[in-house]
Amino acid sequence: GADVINLSLGDDSESAHPEPSEDAAVQYALKKGSVVVASAGNGGKKGDHVSYPAAYPGVIAVTAVDEDGNRAPFSTRRWYATVSAPGVDVVIADPDRKYYEGWGTSAAAAFVSGAAALVKAAHPGLTPAQVKRLLEDTARNAPVGGRDDSRGFGFVDPAAAIREGGRLRPDDLTSAAYGRKYFGPGPDRVKEEDTASGWAAPAAGGLGVALLITAVVIWRGDRRRPDEFLI
Template sequence: GHGHGEGRGDGVLGIAPGARILPVRVILEDGDPARGKARQTRGNALAEGIRWAADHGADVINLSLGDDSKSAHPEPSEDAAVQYALKKGAVVVASAGNGGERGDHISYPAAYPGVIVATAVDENGARASFSTRRWYATVSAPGDDIVIADPDRKYYEGWGTSAASAFVSGAVALVRAARPGLSPAQIKRLLQDTAQDAPAGGRDDSRGFGLIDPAAALSRAAGLKPDSLRARAHGGTYAKKYFGPGPAEDTDDDTHAAWLGPVAAALGTALLAAGAYLWRGRPRRR
């Protein structure tokens, strides 16, 4: 959201108004020609969309969607796509699910490893009743009675962990803009460590590590060193730390063969001499 111009005081101003949006359509209705032609299901459509976004330079992938029905289950293609995006450096954010009043069923893609998962809180910072409570909760964000600008140019009040996920994605976009070298795992830890109003014990399934604080995250990010995966040559300090000494120099097979022959011959001679002596020393019978 960019607002309606400086000084007007109206319009929606987003968390990261300078971000560029790369929309990817992954929800295909039953009558959609694209679905019939490709025979796509939600699983592979979403998986392909995630990979496409990662391949086209997305820094943050927002998944304000999910399946939290009783029949929800992990899709291997989705999981693989999420891991693919993370390895390419894209931060993946997902909504926790809106099943808080219907049994808190696990929601996918929120439950895939490495995803930053947003739960929803109301205006008082308390868990929204609809927000799913599960182990994958990372942080919470506003998600109840949120003013939403619709394509019909009207404003509505909406609710859901999708709104919270959008808020978290905007915060991640700010961090990526300030510190583009930080890895997805670093940014996830950063949001956890700087969250406000942490639950008792530091974390719970309702609000994760607490209410997301974009300003604190940006401040903390300034002092972080980017993680890197760099190849290290064998040698020096790293050789001593990570590698063993290798085989001993005197374990060559040819060396063993060189002294094995003389030793065997000497032992054989000694045995023959001892046998002869014992034979001569035996008493003779008349």
């Protein structure tokens, strides 16, 4: 039932690699109508290793820029970069009910998740792919050539995305709300056919009926008057 999923996390180590089950989970969420946003990685000074889940297809991967709109030195530069957002000296709300200044593509991803949530609130019928294209097409300060690995298509512009979204025809793919439960049923599982249990229950029931009938017949056959037993 989630409209937007923020993943301010990732593995951008030298051993980072795609995980089929993780990719399947991302694709499942997208199929159900959830926009998936992830941090592009903080390996800009450590080799720009690919970060997952940012690199999975369909994910909005967010890079970080400073107060002047320039790429933050730590921000990973890779082909999957979608848009950029503030990631240097960002005021962050902490679970301990305090605020502090932080940095990273995680903060930038949270900013873009908020932008995606505003777009979905204004245009709930838009699909994750439409929201992603909106953020790309309406981004400000686009790099030379329209896109690069440092900042994607440019600096995210929520207001422009909302305005432009009104011109699109929604594909009417809604999030998979699942009653009052917090989560949906998850990926469909292959049902295993249990042939033994399939015939065991009917057989047991039939046997029980047969025994009952036999008992009734015997009981009725033995119902004699007391004097019938006298010699």
